Amino acid sequence: MIRLVLRRLGSSLVTLLIVSVVIFVAVEVLPGDACTAYLGRAAKDPTILAACRENRGLSTPAIVRWVDWAAGFVQGDLGVSMKRNKPIADLVGWRFRNTVVLALTASLVGIPLALVLGVMAGLARDRPLDIALSSGAIFAMTIPDFVSATVLILVFAIGLGWTNGVVTVSANAPILDLMSNTVLPTVALTLVMVAHILRLVRTSVIDTLQSDFVTMARLKGVPFRRIVWRHVLPNSLLPSINLIGLTIAWLLGGVVVTETVFNYPGIGRLSVDAVSDRDLPLVQTIALLLASVYIGVNLLADLLALALNPRLRTYRA
Amino acid sequence: MSIALETPNAAARPHRLAWLRDMVGRRSGAIGLAIVLAHVVLALVSPWIAPYDPVAQDVTSMLVAPGAEHWLGTDKLGRDVFTRTLLGGREALLITALASIIAMIWGGLLGMMLGLVGGRIDEWVMRVVDALLSIPWILTLLLFVTILGTGTVVLIFILGFSYGLTVIRIARAAALDIVTKDFVLAAQARGHDRWTIVNRELMPNVRDSLAVEAAMNWSWMLLGFSSLSFLGFGVAPPTPDWGLMISDSRGIMATAPWTVVAPMVALASLIIGINLAADALAKALGIDRSQKAPL
Numbered sequence: 345m346i347r348l349v350l351r352r353l354g355s356s357l358v359t360l361l362i363v364s365v366v367i368f369v370a371v372e373v374l375p376g377d378a379c380t381a382y383l384g385r386a387a388k389d390p391t392i393l394a395a396c397r398e399n400r401g402l403s404t405p406a407i408v409r410w411v412d413w414a415a416g417f418v419q420g421d422l423g424v425s426m427k428r429n430k431p432i433a434d435l436v437g438w439r440f441r442n443t444v445v446l447a448l449t450a451s452l453v454g455i456p457l458a459l460v461l462g463v464m465a466g467l468a469r470d471r472p473l474d475i476a477l478s479s480g481a482i483f484a485m486t487i488p489d490f491v492s493a494t495v496l497i498l499v500f501a502i503g504l505g506w507t508n509g510v511v512t513v514s515a516n517a518p519i520l521d522l523m524s525n526t527v528l529p530t531v532a533l534t535l536v537m538v539a540h541i542l543r544l545v546r547t548s549v550i551d552t553l554q555s556d557f558v559t560m561a562r563l564k565g566v567p568f569r570r571i572v573w574r575h576v577l578p579n580s581l582l583p584s585i586n587l588i589g590l591t592i593a594w595l596l597g598g599v600v601v602t603e604t605v606f607n608y609p610g611i612g613r614l615s616v617d618a619v620s621d622r623d624l625p626l627v628q629t630i631a632l633l634l635a636s637v638y639i640g641v642n643l644l645a646d647l648l649a650l651a652l653n654p655r656l657r658t659y660r661a
Numbered sequence: 662m663s664i665a666l667e668t669p670n671a672a673a674r675p676h677r678l679a680w681l682r683d684m685v686g687r688r689s690g691a692i693g694l695a696i697v698l699a700h701v702v703l704a705l706v707s708p709w710i711a712p713y714d715p716v717a718q719d720v721t722s723m724l725v726a727p728g729a730e731h732w733l734g735t736d737k738l739g740r741d742v743f744t745r746t747l748l749g750g751r752e753a754l755l756i757t758a759l760a761s762i763i764a765m766i767w768g769g770l771l772g773m774m775l776g777l778v779g780g781r782i783d784e785w786v787m788r789v790v791d792a793l794l795s796i797p798w799i800l801t802l803l804l805f806v807t808i809l810g811t812g813t814v815v816l817i818f819i820l821g822f823s824y825g826l827t828v829i830r831i832a833r834a835a836a837l838d839i840v841t842k843d844f845v846l847a848a849q850a851r852g853h854d855r856w857t858i859v860n861r862e863l864m865p866n867v868r869d870s871l872a873v874e875a876a877m878n879w880s881w882m883l884l885g886f887s888s889l890s891f892l893g894f895g896v897a898p899p900t901p902d903w904g905l906m907i908s909d910s911r912g913i914m915a916t917a918p919w920t921v922v923a924p925m926v927a928l929a930s931l932i933i934g935i936n937l938a939a940d941a942l943a944k945a946l947g948i949d950r951s952q953k954a955p956l
Contacts, residue, residue, distance in 0.1 A: 358788065359788065359791060359792050359795060360792075362788055362789055362792035363792040363793075363795060363796060366789065366792055366793055367796070367804065370804065370805075370808070371808060374805075374808050374809060375808075375809075376808055376809070381807055381808055482936075483933070486880075486929075486932055486933050486936045487929045487932065487933065488884050488887055488888065488928060488929065488932060489888075490887075490888065490891045490904075490907065490908075491907070491925045491928060491929050494907060494911065494914070494921060494925060495925070497914075498914060498918055498921070498922075502914065502915045502918070594797070597797040597800070600797070600799045600800070600803070600888075600892070601799065601888050601891065601892065604891075604892060605911075615800060615803055616803070616892050618807075619803045619806055619807050619892075619894060620893065622807055623807075624807050624808065627800075627803060627804050627807045628804065630800065631796050631797075631800045631801070631803075631804050634796065634797050634800055635792075635795045635796045635797075638795045638796075638797065639795050642795075
């Protein structure tokens with residue numbers, strides 16, 4: 345068991361190391377560097393370009409720069425932004441907190457809702473309730489997030505006037521101020537999240553209902569309610585832990601578009617600003633940061649699944 | 662005396678286009694294919710049927726509501742929304758189609774090779790692929806855009822590379838499934854080189870998985886490309902493009918909702934259409950892809 349955990353941990357660390365190398369090497373291999381990207385046309389002037397490269401320390405060998413970057417990252421020193429000339433850690437700090445706030449709110453609403461609806465859909469297989477939920481889920485999964493977010497603003501903020509459409513608070517606002525502004529972003533993210541988890545739980549419940557031990561319990565005359573609670577739920581909800589982990593990782597990392605639509609001051613919008621400013625070091629650091637969050641959350645989900653599901657432990661231990 | 666000609670038994674071998682018949686026979690497949698076809702045809706003929714010049718600004722008719730003159734109204738620069746919506750999918754369709762082909766070729770070949778070779782190389786390449794896939798896809802795209810800019814060729818390369826990564830996994834899994842089968846062993850025993858084995862033995866057998874993957878890949882890519890356009894890193898204005906139209910008119914949608922509704926309907930319908938068609942294709946080819954959508 346401990347060996348299994350250590351192995352999983354080690355493989356996560358190796359993946360993270362590779363991510364940092366890949367992000368770094370991509371910039372080295374492709375034409376251009378942080379200075380040419382940032383300066384744009386001004387990079388044609390050799391003196392400006394040389395000064396910038398000198399300033400950013402680009403003349404030192406790549407391997408040294410990578411070690412500096414990666415070691416700094418581990419110690420919480422994320423480097424310096426090109427455009428704002430400020431430590432990236434300062435830029436990222438509040439925004440990352442805001443992204444976490446949004447992700448947690450969406451998870452707290454979305455995960456229980458998804459589990460309940462998924463079980464309901466599974467139990468009502470092919471009946472109207474299931475068909476409504478399943479097709480709604482496919483719809484929510486398919487339409488682009490900026491389309492659904494825009495529709496939400498159009499209907500609930502502009503049409504009905506229930507809440508404000510875009511977030512107007514600054515990045516370092518107190519959490520409560522932030523929360524009162526996040527109704528629509530939360531709804532937008534919850535919809536997608538519920539759709540994914542619901543579909544998995546539904547399939548899982550249907551599979552479990554057809555398993556031998558459920559048939560056995562039925563034949564023994566166990567009441568259906570008890571079958572659902574004691575046999576179906578534990579067995580069908582366990583597989584969803586990993587997907588829930590993936591979903592949370594997605595919420596913490598991939599909601600760039602949704603944050604932009606709602607003008608939410610999170611890490612996703614910061615990355616868009618960074619690309620607009622052609623601030624390569626900032627983009628690289630955000631990419632590495634979000635990849636580590638993704639890897640970390642997946643690791644946690646795997647370990648949790650391992651702790652809760654004894655059957656996984658015998659697998660190639 | 663008449664001799665009955667021995668005709669090849671048509672029922673024994675499924676018709677080459679049996680999958681298409683099966684697809685159209687399913688409601689989702691028929692609807693999906695119809696939507697996709699309509700989009701492709703419109704993208705092809707739109708320059709000839711569009712009623713207005715898509716980029717001509719007209720200060721005398723800005724933000725005109727939908728009516729007889731302008732069916733879907735005009736935007737803040739007085740450009741006809743119907744015309745721009747008609748033309749707005751051309752760049753997206755062309756770029757994503759080309760990028761899909763690139764993604765399928767390099768991802769598919771590399772994936773099959775890895776499945777065939779196995780061992781250390783396979784292990785390490787897959788580690789790198791997994792590492793790349795742990796960066797949120799939009800950030801991978803944004804990272805490339807920051808380095809390389811947003812020209813059309815660059816976008817095709819970026820999308821083709823990024824979306825090829827998922828293809829590697831699918832192709833590798835499909836190849837691994839087949840590589841232990843007897844006919845591959847037989848080919849190896851006959852002394853065929855790897856390329857011949859990929860071409861003759863592997864390819865026909867992973868083709869179905871790859872076909873479904875290609876369809877799904879295309880829809881993800883459209884989503885990715887429109888997201889880039891929406892964020893301002895895709896098609897350059899004033900070229901009409903749905904993602905760009907939506908982001909351009911977002912600020913005025915309270916007073917002129919028609920400026921965003923038309924491109925949204927167009928984009929959403931295309932992506933839903935591809936998904937429906939891909940789903941039906943998967944069922945027609947007998948490929949199980951229950952819950953397979955990246956977040």
